[in-house]
Amino acid sequence: MNAVTAIETKQALSNEPRKPVYLDYQATTPMDPRVLDAMMPYFIEKFGNPHSRNHTHGWEAEQAVEKARQQVAELIGADEREIVFTSGATESNNLAIAGVARFYKDRKNHIVTVATEHKCVLDTCRHLEQEGFEVTYLPVQQNGLIDLEALKQAITPKTVLVSVMAVNNEIGVVQPLREIGKICREKGAFFHTDAAQAFGKIPLDVNEMNIDLMSISGHKIYGPKGIGALFVRRKPRVRMIALIHGGGQERGFRSGTLPTPLCVGLGEAAAIAKREMAQEAERLAKLRDRFYESVKSRLPEVYLNGDLKSRIPGNLNLSFAYVEGEGLMMGIKDLSVSSGSACTSASLEPSYVLRALGVTEDLAHTSLRIGFGRFTTEDEVDYAADRIVEAVQKLRSMSPLWEMAQEGIDIKSIQWAAH
């Protein structure tokens, strides 16, 4: 039986086409059924407004919200009074950066961030530039990590805030948070970290790492979308101007009725992560390595973007030379992977993160972000590796550039004739 017949037989047996394999855990994660179970009562019988002070429905909801706050705090070594619930990490990042900058604007007017930050950090900084703030966008090294010396030099007495993401959403690299925190503390600048991709995946401790503000997302850790949090240090106190004003909830940092079931979901997701993070990281690292080996051993000219060692276990970002990006995506239609971040994946621009690493435009165009997570199986990983290898081999077999490269012709040296 040849391969095609085998697949057809398998499909006929299962009586339906294989479901696409989800390998986009940095875009969003499936809900953990345990999280969903914890949330459901708050959609059904415990529907109260947590800010209702006059009756049992309200108290019940408030209690649930406060337990969730505690669960979030515990995962990062914070006090529960330092946790502000938001609608997600985008709001947390907007609030942290704009809120702090605007509060201290009479004394300090400079922000340091990094070229590879999430769009919502960069966009907030650009808006602040229009308001008169100065922003330094630090470059990254080829491995995606910042140069600590460059950071030291960038911080001035006018620097109010340093915002460096904990884990990059495209390439998964972990920035040296402890060292950054130390530098910021010494220089008297607040340290904000966008931990949307890190919270629940790597150990974080706001005190050991001298983190003053930390953005947290629910749906990246098997919790619901529409909920996030911002850690805001109380000692020494960090002050902010709120973005959303009104009923004065969340100690005035963020008004609006708290969505009880979503808070409960984030709390439960954090509690599960606290218990299972270590084993899960080990399992994911094995899956990731298995996938990477499987691809690398069969395909030459595959490039890993971003440092391998300082990286979360559930992420790979690979560029495949001599194939064309869209063709590759078409060839692996039953794999749900991404060619960049979800926010920008609809655009055909090459990833600004990869460009910041110095990846050439050609290679940036043929990159895939492959995300592994809690529900990824060995079988899925093997299947995905096979499909990618097949697709790349097929595309290369049709590529004259690949043929020339195989013949030892240096493509860059060719003088193309104008037509």
Added chain:
Amino acid sequence: MSAPVYLDYNATAPLKPAVIAAVSAALAETGNASSVHRFGRLARRTVECARERVAALVNAPAASIVFTSGGTEANNLAVGHARAEGRRVIVSAIEHESVLRAAPEAALAPVDANGVVDLGALERLLANAEPALVAVMLANNETGVIQPVAEIVRLARAHGALVHCDAAQAAGKIAVDVQALGADTLALSAHKLGGPQGLGALFVSDRIALRAQLVGGGQERGRRAGTENVAGIAGFGVAASLATADLAQMAEIARLRDAAEARLRNIAPGTVVFGANADRLPNTICVAMPGVAAETQVMALDLAGVAVSAGSACSSGKVKASHVLAAMDVPPALAGSAVRISAGWRSTAEDFDHFVEAWTALWARLGAPRVGSVAPAA
């Protein structure tokens, strides 16, 4: 004790069963609506289907609906836009705090004793030549009094002003039609109409190029960044569709409400129902039991198994005088004895009966003048 009677729908409403089904189904699906793969496209379809449903609730085109994290954010977004444009802001004195606090410098348009915006006073405020934004809610959260928004829009237009309308409390209780109202922006909240908490929307007319407040990622056509809360949005969509279908039920709620009010007045002749002479939402009673503190009433009612509230749920725990009743010139002592009863889709005649009985018992115990009792020396 029987199951508690919930009469605090203006704080939050229980989710309708079909909404719970839609939310839990969507929660079980994976997918970021911005992802281009199949999971992402399915999430996108869910979001856009819900957008059409929410748009239909207020008779708006789907593209004019921006999803937010709730009514508070929607109000902030609209008011913030106008301020960023350099407009001066005029708000009614009875607006929700999410409007008042979003423009602390705003001029306050007074209301009359019935809680209705004074159009003459508003016109005088508009007479100033600078471009303005007028923010007026469609229905008040504490009294349920409905505001003459269409007339306010006509006045505002004559002075080149924009109008923002907070319809968080009105939607689902009365028909809301952005075309008929003419407002430039209109805020909605999902959990006030049987949808999930954590979701709202801002209708933005195509006359407005809205400035985003949350930036980065480009979601909601650049008007509101952040990964879409797909499940919440799905629930909002279903709740919006059901709200339109269930509007007829509100006539029955109004009948029960009116009967309950009549009984309260009958039991305690000194009872004051605020806004009773104005157009009101069919579900809301704001009533004072003279001489008995609101806090005492709500606690006693809670013990009797009836959940109502003293004012709005938002204020951070502190009991303070209602700015709404103060704006209606209600004396502080009377305002301090006002509670809000608000019904909704699951409320029954028995719920109202239970409330009236508990209220009557309380009145007999604390409020009613004692025959033969001697007034304590002052």
